[in-house]
Amino acid sequence: MNLRRGAFFSIAALALTLTACDSGTEPTTDTTGSAPASAAAAATCPTDAPQGSVDPEWTLRGTTGSVEVVGSTDTAAPRIDVQKPFAVAETQVHTLTAGDGPIVPDAASVSVCYMGVDGRDGQVFDSSYERGTPADFPLDGVVPGFKKAIAGQKVGSTVAVAMAPADGYPDGMPDAGIQKGDTLVFAIKILSVEG
Template identity: 60%
Template sequence: MRPSRLLLAATAVTLVTGTLTACSSNAAATCPTGAPSTANSPDWTYQGQSGSIVATGPTDSASPQITVEKPFTVAETHIQAFNPSGDGAVVGDTATVSVCYLGVNGRTGERFDSTYDRGKPASFSLDGVIPGFKKAIAGQKVGSAVGVAIAPTDGYPTGQPSAGIQPGDTLIFVIKILSAK
């Protein structure tokens, strides 16, 4: 089984910065692999500096969907909590979390990583991920789903070639927070 591109990218960045404290897969939980629901109205519509996005969050049986009018760019990271919000504990800044996520590149409109495709969540310390991912999760409640448009300065300012991310790319994620310790 190949590791996810986000996990590889986080590991590569972390090896350079020396901050990775935990990274593994949580085999007990699953991420729904069903096709996104077309019956639900979007949870988030957002106009960027250029382009726009429309996102629908995950359900118990369906994966999320992100549609991009490209190129989509933002100068500052924007976070959108989806309804209903989770009812678990608030996630701390240094928590180790288990999440399901879908990542899309704003420049290309293409997904570059998805735990939903694999059906298994990713687990990691918030100290070991890009700043925009941490900003999206820390302070949310376990059980919540959020969307985040990550500005290049909070993502990969110099790019991440292994994931097809070029310098200056805006990244969009839909994240479902399953647990936090």
């Protein structure tokens, strides 16, 4: 799936390609001397599901339904549980765990691990965690809701966003199963920043 405005293609089937996630290059890292993520952490996204009973780090009631999010750890992918259909009228961003790296500027390029779930049906429509590989992209090349979730956060943070349709795909994205008016929910781990 592609979070770029108007474009949608795959990395492996329907993979999020925020500009060129699977360019065959290593994930972007900060070369300004403030590299926040270790090379090992930046090279992979954990693929294992959270083990056992884990309390949600964010619970949000929408205009319909609700969502509970558990952020990723060094060894486990996030979990997003949806009481469907889940919808929000305005995009909501929640920091699950604050990082200690530099603040991500609005026009930066970042490397992240993410999972995206459609609030209408509760299904994962794209996940770099499933692929085990981070996505690298400029924030100026993604849909507004994804940028709202990341810009202003510190590198190393895990964040969740409930993205109103106007900040995602207001007309839908049929190739990913996203219908017109769907609210999208993402759990994101910010690995590194450049720019």
